[in-house]
Amino acid sequence: xxxxxxxxxxxxxxxxxxxxxxxxxxxxxxxxxxxxxxxxxxxxxxxxxxxxxxxxxxxxxxxxxxxxxxxxxxxxxxxxxxxxxxxxxxxxxxxxxxxxxxxxxxxxxxxxxxxxxxxxxxxxxxxxxxxxxxxxxxxxxxxxxxxxxxxxxxxxxxxxxxxxxxxxxxxxxxxxxxxxxxxxxxxxxxxxxxxxxxxxxxxxxxxxxxxxxxxxxxxxxxxxxxxxxxxxxxxxxxxxxxxxxxxxxxxxxxxxxxxxxxxxxxxxxxxxxxxxxxxxxxxxxxxxxxxxxxxxxxxxxxxxxxxxxxxxxxxxxxxxxxxxx
Amino acid sequence: xxxxxxxxxxxxxxxxxxxxxxxxxxxxxxxxxxxxxxxxxxxxxxxxxxxxxxxxxxxxxxxxxxxxxxxxxxxxxxxxxxxxxxxxxxxxxxxxxxxxxxxxxxxxxxxxxxxxxxxxxxxxxxxxxxxxxxxxxxxxxxxxxxxxxxxxxxxxxxxxxxxxxxxxxxxxxxxxxxxxxxxxxxxxxxxxxxxxxxxxxxxxxxxxxxxxxxxxxxxxxxxxxxxxxxxxxxxxxxxxxxxxxxxxxxxxxxxxxxxxxxxxxxxxxxxxxxxxxxxxxxxxxxxxxxxxxxxxxxxxxxxxxxxxxxxxxxxxxxxxxxxxx
DNA sequence: TATGGCTTGGACAACGTTGTCACAATAGCG
DNA sequence: CGCTATTGTGACAACGTTGTCCAAGCCATA
Numbered sequence: 001x002x003x004x005x006x007x008x009x010x011x012x013x014x015x016x017x018x019x020x021x022x023x024x025x026x027x028x029x030x031x032x033x034x035x036x037x038x039x040x041x042x043x044x045x046x047x048x049x050x051x052x053x054x055x056x057x058x059x060x061x062x063x064x065x066x067x068x069x070x071x072x073x074x075x076x077x078x079x080x081x082x083x084x085x086x087x088x089x090x091x092x093x094x095x096x097x098x099x100x101x102x103x104x105x106x107x108x109x110x111x112x113x114x115x116x117x118x119x120x121x122x123x124x125x126x127x128x129x130x131x132x133x134x135x136x137x138x139x140x141x142x143x144x145x146x147x148x149x150x151x152x153x154x155x156x157x158x159x160x161x162x163x164x165x166x167x168x169x170x171x172x173x174x175x176x177x178x179x180x181x182x183x184x185x186x187x188x189x190x191x192x193x194x195x196x197x198x199x200x201x202x203x204x205x206x207x208x209x210x211x212x213x214x215x216x217x218x219x220x221x222x223x224x225x226x227x228x229x230x231x232x233x234x235x236x237x238x239x240x241x242x243x244x245x246x247x248x249x250x251x252x253x254x255x256x257x258x259x260x261x262x263x264x265x266x267x268x269x270x271x272x273x274x275x276x277x278x279x280x281x282x283x284x285x286x287x288x289x290x291x292x293x294x295x296x297x298x299x300x301x302x303x304x305x306x307x308x309x310x311x312x313x314x315x316x317x318x319x320x321x322x323x324x325x
Numbered sequence: 326x327x328x329x330x331x332x333x334x335x336x337x338x339x340x341x342x343x344x345x346x347x348x349x350x351x352x353x354x355x356x357x358x359x360x361x362x363x364x365x366x367x368x369x370x371x372x373x374x375x376x377x378x379x380x381x382x383x384x385x386x387x388x389x390x391x392x393x394x395x396x397x398x399x400x401x402x403x404x405x406x407x408x409x410x411x412x413x414x415x416x417x418x419x420x421x422x423x424x425x426x427x428x429x430x431x432x433x434x435x436x437x438x439x440x441x442x443x444x445x446x447x448x449x450x451x452x453x454x455x456x457x458x459x460x461x462x463x464x465x466x467x468x469x470x471x472x473x474x475x476x477x478x479x480x481x482x483x484x485x486x487x488x489x490x491x492x493x494x495x496x497x498x499x500x501x502x503x504x505x506x507x508x509x510x511x512x513x514x515x516x517x518x519x520x521x522x523x524x525x526x527x528x529x530x531x532x533x534x535x536x537x538x539x540x541x542x543x544x545x546x547x548x549x550x551x552x553x554x555x556x557x558x559x560x561x562x563x564x565x566x567x568x569x570x571x572x573x574x575x576x577x578x579x580x581x582x583x584x585x586x587x588x589x590x591x592x593x594x595x596x597x598x599x600x601x602x603x604x605x606x607x608x609x610x611x612x613x614x615x616x617x618x619x620x621x622x623x624x625x626x627x628x629x630x631x632x633x634x635x636x637x638x639x640x641x642x643x644x645x646x647x648x649x650x
Numbered sequence: 651t652a653t654g655g656c657t658t659g660g661a662c663a664a665c666g667t668t669g670t671c672a673c674a675a676t677a678g679c680g
Numbered sequence: 681c682g683c684t685a686t687t688g689t690g691a692c693a694a695c696g697t698t699g700t701c702c703a704a705g706c707c708a709t710a
Contacts, residue, residue, distance in 0.1 A: 001696065011660045016698060024658055041456060043436050047372050047382075048696035052665050055698095057372075059416075067417075068402025068612075070395055077393030080419050089433065091384075092392075092417045094405050108414065111368050131366060248596065271573065271594075276601040287393075326666065336690045341668060349688055373666035377695050380668095 001042065008036040019044050050113065059089045060297065061109035062118045063102065066094050071267070071286060072120070075142070078290035079118055086298055088115065099123025110137055116297045118290075121146050138300030142293040144187040145310075152300065153310045154293040158188050158266075161282040161315030162195025162240075165264045168280070168317065169238050170203040174262060177205075178229045178236035179212045180222055180246045192242045192266055211236055222249025223256075230259065238262035244269045244281075251277045272320055284315045326367065333361040344369050375438065384414045385622065386434035387443045388427065391419050396592070396611060397445070400467070403615035404443055411623055413440065424448025435462055441622045443615075446471055463625030467618040469512040470635075477625065478635045479618040483513050483591075486607040486640030487520025487565075490589045493605070493642065494563050495528040499587060502530075503554045503561035504537045505547055505571045517567045517591055536561055547574025548581075555584065563587035569594045569606075576602045597645055609640045 005012045017025050018033040050057035064072040083090045095102035102122045110132045117139035124147040140152040181189045213225045241247040247265030268283035330337045343358040375382035389397040408415045420427035427447045435457045442464035449472040465477040506514045538550045566572040572590030593608035
């Protein structure tokens with residue numbers, strides 16, 4: 001910048017003013033400075049700038065579980081889009097569901113003085129972030145609530161969606177429903193399971209824990225569990241899979257066996273309409289989830305200091321192929 | 326940091342030394358400083374640090390087309406994993422296939438003094454990056470080569486894969502093959518199309534441009550094109566779709582019509598084995614692509630100044646369901 | 651012509667950190 | 681007992697930028 005000032009024959013500060021479009025600089029000087037900038041290929045250093053000004057550095061952080069997962073990739077895409085509209089860069093970090101790693105990454109992002117943080121929480125205690133919040137870093141949690149922390153949160157209506165879906169199965173006459181889930185340790189899974197119970201009880205359908213299988217991590221495991229349940233005594237006539245990886249495995253196994261058990265899946269997926277099996281899914285708008293959260297974050301960054309909000313977005317029941325019997 | 330120094334009764338510089346694990350500090354002082362750090366909740370500011378030292382700031386940039394696309398999400402995931410092993414943050418930006426935006430984002434990342442850049446190029450002229458490279462920012466291009474720039478590049482064997490796949494169709498007796506592609510403007514598409522031609526010529530199969538359709542952007546468009554070709558005179562007996570979005574549409578339409586045309590698709594996809602149709606795909610390891618590129622980048626960051634390399638990763642033919650006739 | 655307000659430019663310090671250097675204290679040597 | 685190494689410590693400047701403040705120049709008004 002000093003070189004530019006020399007070449008243009010003005011002071012350092014004048015260059016700074018020109019570069020920042022500050023008022024009160026003669027048009028002729030602006031001209032000269034811009035010419036010098038072009039000639040020397042000067043670009044200001046945003047790091048130094050934000051160090052000095054203490055102001056925003058046009059960066060927000062996004063913490064997710066795993067970027068390669070389409071759900072999180074969609075979130076990242078929507079967040080990036082909103083960030084772009086605000087001329088802001090997005091730093092993405094993956095916690096891999098590890099609370100210790102999550103804490104380290106969040107602290108690291110805060111140390112980099114991001115303007116705000118978008119967090120899909122992995123751990124269940126985020127009180128370590130309280131200091132950061134008080135220090136002025138806005139943050140919004142999405143998909144799952146923060147643990148031990150009052151903060152802006154955007155959630156899906158997991159419970160309501162599961163309730164509606166299972167109610168439909170029950171109304172269609174199913175009384176034995178196999179339920180497959182990834183991990184009861186995850187908030188969304190607990191909510192979905194609660195929703196299923198909500199629907200069973202009023203219909204007088206017993207909640208049979210033998211039909212509920214936790215720890216189903218991938219399609220292969222799901223196929224295996226479906227096998228076991230179908231070959232056991234008093235097999236289910238319907239399956240409720242609590243995420244789309246599981247749904248894939250369930251369908252694959254039912255298809256292989258030629259079974260006509262009904263399938264209800266939480267999470268929609270791209271190729272659902274190609275799947276050779278009638279399938280009802282509980283769908284939601286992932287982009288809208290992320291968009292809402294990111295916009296809320298930018299409100300905070302722009303100075304909104306109102307009481308923390310919690311937004312719950314609706315889910316929708318989508319039937320494809322033949323409806324569940 | 327000054328506060329920490331006061332509390333510990335040492336100088337600023339000693340605190341800096343302790344924080345950076347520099348040698349030549351008395352164990353007792355280290356003790357006192359760490360206690361003060363803990364008490365005040367001090368964390369050093371990496372921005373200021375990298376401003377002063379001019380050294381790395383433990384950040385690399387990744388430029389892709391669109392983060393929500395599973396292909397790029399997988400790349401981002403693999404890059405993030407390698408970055409994590411090097412204690413480095415990853416900044417991800419999406420160009421949305423817009424060369425102007427690409428240039429702006431790349432310049433912006435360079436201005437933030439990232440340690441290195443991973444680029445899936447969108448435009449076809451990247452000579453504006455030459456200055457950055459000479460200024461010492463290492464960069465690696467992946468999936469597509471840079472335009473007008475000698476730089477490290479990691480590619481897939483698009484041409485060889487397409488050649489092998491089409492050769493197989495030809496050997497199975499197909500002489501009329503419909504070819505559907507997204508955009509001839511994209512490097513990978515051109516390579517794949519060239520590969521197809523490579524396989525046709527030696528078999529004496531004419532390259533009929535009426536069977537080649539450019540501009541097929543999504544599954545619906547692909548379905549439409551398949552319809553047209555099948556209903557036209559002398560319809561194809563096989564289809565080669567140059568990416569997986571197109572493959573989905575092709576299969577959907579063939580399935581709808583009960584057609585038994587053979588399908589060869591570039592790109593594997595998750596649910597390929599669920600698809601109710603015999604399908605051969607040209608598969609490759611996307612994670613390996615990104616991993617190779619990221620590791621090459623870190624070699625450069627760590628000082629490897631050897632001549633730019635180009636790595637080409639193999640593709641593999643995978644047949645699912647019945648083989649093409 | 652003197653006064654005051656407004657515009658414009660520049661000197662200086664500061665953001666939080668680290669590299670350089672010098673100095674003090676200690677140890678080792680003849 | 682001096683002398684040199686060695687080790688530990690701190691003062692200072694610098695990284696590239698911007699906020700603060702002051703001064704100089706200009707115009708309009710009294």
